[in-house]
Amino acid sequence: EQDINAGGRVAIVGGGLAGSLLALSLARQGVGVDVYERRPDPRVGLSEGGRSINLGLSKRGIQALTEVGLIDQVMPLSVVMGGRVIHAPDGSTRFQPYGKDRGEVLHSIDRNELNRLLLDHAQRHPQVRLHFNHRLERIDKARRELEFDHDGEKVRAQPAWVVGADGAFSRARQEMQRGERADYHQEYLEWGYKELSLAALPGGGSQIELEALHVWPRVHCFFVSHPNRDGSHTLTLFLPHEGPDSFATTRTPDEVRALFNKYFPDLIPLLPNLVDDWVSHPTGSLITTRTAPWSMDEWIVLVGDACHAVYPFYGQGMNSAFEDCSALMAAFAAHPRDRRAAFIAYEQSRRPHTDTLAELSKANFIELKQKVQSFWFLARKRVDAALNRLLPKTWLPLYTMIAHTTMPYGDALKRSRQQEKILLGAVSALALVVVGAGVWVGRLL
Ligand code: FAD
Numbered sequence: 001e002q003d004i005n006a007g008g009r010v011a012i013v014g015g016g017l018a019g020s021l022l023a024l025s026l027a028r029q030g031v032g033v034d035v036y037e038r039r040p041d042p043r044v045g046l047s048e049g050g051r052s053i054n055l056g057l058s059k060r061g062i063q064a065l066t067e068v069g070l071i072d073q074v075m076p077l078s079v080v081m082g083g084r085v086i087h088a089p090d091g092s093t094r095f096q097p098y099g100k101d102r103g104e105v106l107h108s109i110d111r112n113e114l115n116r117l118l119l120d121h122a123q124r125h126p127q128v129r130l131h132f133n134h135r136l137e138r139i140d141k142a143r144r145e146l147e148f149d150h151d152g153e154k155v156r157a158q159p160a161w162v163v164g165a166d167g168a169f170s171r172a173r174q175e176m177q178r179g180e181r182a183d184y185h186q187e188y189l190e191w192g193y194k195e196l197s198l199a200a201l202p203g204g205g206s207q208i209e210l211e212a213l214h215v216w217p218r219v220h221c222f223f224v225s226h227p228n229r230d231g232s233h234t235l236t237l238f239l240p241h242e243g244p245d246s247f248a249t250t251r252t253p254d255e256v257r258a259l260f261n262k263y264f265p266d267l268i269p270l271l272p273n274l275v276d277d278w279v280s281h282p283t284g285s286l287i288t289t290r291t292a293p294w295s296m297d298e299w300i301v302l303v304g305d306a307c308h309a310v311y312p313f314y315g316q317g318m319n320s321a322f323e324d325c326s327a328l329m330a331a332f333a334a335h336p337r338d339r340r341a342a343f344i345a346y347e348q349s350r351r352p353h354t355d356t357l358a359e360l361s362k363a364n365f366i367e368l369k370q371k372v373q374s375f376w377f378l379a380r381k382r383v384d385a386a387l388n389r390l391l392p393k394t395w396l397p398l399y400t401m402i403a404h405t406t407m408p409y410g411d412a413l414k415r416s417r418q419q420e421k422i423l424l425g426a427v428s429a430l431a432l433v434v435v436g437a438g439v440w441v442g443r444l445l
Pocket of ligand 1: 014015017036038056135165166169170236284315320
């Protein structure tokens with residue numbers, strides 16, 4: 001028998017969003033947990049150079065945070081985003097709501113603040129021990145031993161079992177799959193990203209609509225901004241790494257100003273520190289990964305970006321990482337005496353859906369960089385929204401199912417395709433009727 005408590009304490013590698021949430025979930029079930037995090041404690045000093053990096057929290061993440069009893073602490077840290085404000089090149093704006101009412105919104109949250117809150121609550125639990133500055137280096141699978149680098153010293157641990165929650169470049173995954181029959185696929189986007197900050201007004205308040213996600217779609221590149229509680233916004237520019245008008249060609253102050261004059265002249269007056277911020281903020285890369293299996297025996301299992309990193313364009317990476325934690329806990333509940341069966345059931349319940357999410361996230365890249373401005377895209381959105389209002393239980397736009405429900409991602413896509421067929425059938429039938437009526441009227445005349 002191998003239940004979640006058998007054999008002693010559990011090691012979670014990575015104290016990021018998924019790792020800290022799962023530590024809390026396991027501790028609430030009476031499991032002793034050691035969290036090993038590569039970085040220093042983010043609650044001490046300023047992380048990320050004091051910059052705020054925010055994420056959109058939606059239904060799946062909210063559900064997982066509710067399950068561990070933290071949602072009431074998290075919500076006051078967030079800013080509601082009721083929809084997207086699209087900024088056209090001529091400076092005009094247009095609002096696209098995220099759903100049909102105030103229940104269907106996203107919540108912008110500072111990733112570091114959320115991580116600190118999760119770590120605080122995990123640490124308060126007597127079952128949890130946090131070990132910062134511990135970087136996983138090696139796994140000895142035969143001895144079932146983890147080896148960490150702790151400020152230059154080797155530290156070893158022999159936990160009862162292990163969770164790899166160490167993000168997109170997971171060392172736990174690499175070590176687990178070394179020498180095994182495992183699949184791993186990784187794709188880099190040819191675009192990177194840079195985060196800039198749009199300051200609040202001097203007396204407080206926001207320079208642009210606060211309670212919305214803002215998008216500046218320019219086909220060649222685009223900006224997205226998330227609001228902060230103090231009225232500032234975190235802007236993220238997505239731009240090709242190489243080629244004309246790319247990160248490679250935008251290095252000097254003049255090149256930065258030229259890029260903004262060409263694509264985002266309306267942002268220049270709002271960003272007085274543009275050049276300094278450009279130089280001092282790093283350029284990030286974006287990857288999608290798919291892998292299998294997600295576990296080995298009854299000893300190690302992966303969650304979050306460690307097993308499925310996705311491009312950030314559907315705003316679901318953290319949400320799906322949190323949903324993994326719920327799914328793993330549900331699998332333990334369904335297989336209370338068989339950890340290996342729980343790991344397999346967890347992967348079966350999740351992997352097809354996170355693979356779908358990866359595809360949806362790629363498709364949303366096209367949507368954000370250009371489609372949000374297209375006439376047909378907007379017309380389609382309006383039809384979807386109207387049908388959703390008319391038939392709120394039966395007609396659900398894809399975005400609604402992904403962001404505002406916990407329906408598995410693959411089921412949501414399937415349902416959206418069925419709806420698409422119905423709509424196409426209805427439009428074709430309508431076209432036939434109109435043409436038929438035209439012919440009939442023509443004959444009469
Ligand atoms: P991480 O948060 O990456 O945590 C992994 C942790 O493991 C880190 O703390 C790391 O230091 C630690 N670690 C790494 N290696 C080791 C090691 N060898 N030993 C010990 N510790 C280690 N998601 C959303 O839901 N909504 C959004 O709006 C959104 N926007 C995004 C925008 C951008 C630009 C990006 C890049 C991502 C965005 N995401 C968003 C995705 C989200 O950030 C990730 O999906 C989420 O952070 C995954 O959580 P995780 O715990 O699996 O990994």
